[in-house]
Amino acid sequence: MTPHLLVNGEQRPLAPGLTLLTLLDDLKIRPDQVAVAVNDDFYPGARVPDRALEDGDVIEIVRIIGGG
Structure with a gap:
């Protein structure tokens, strides 16, 4: 099986x-x-x-949004 990552729920090949x-x-x-969880x-x-x-690896990337 090809090495892969899961990035925000989508499988990607691992280079x-x-x-x-x-x-x-x-x-x-x-x-x-961003904030990142690995x-x-x-x-x-x-x-x-x-x-x-x-x-x-399972990676979640969340954009940081400022404001009030």
Whole structure:
């Protein structure tokens, strides 16, 4: 079976050497404008690390919206 990720409920192939920041860049998402959960780890805003992604990782990306 081909390695894959689950990103916001959609299955995506896992490219060799893909990191969380590379994934966000590929999706044209600025890390400082989102909160990200990878499996059970949560990263708010600009604290998104450049961690390696692995087969089967479940990633949820939520846009941060300010306002009142």
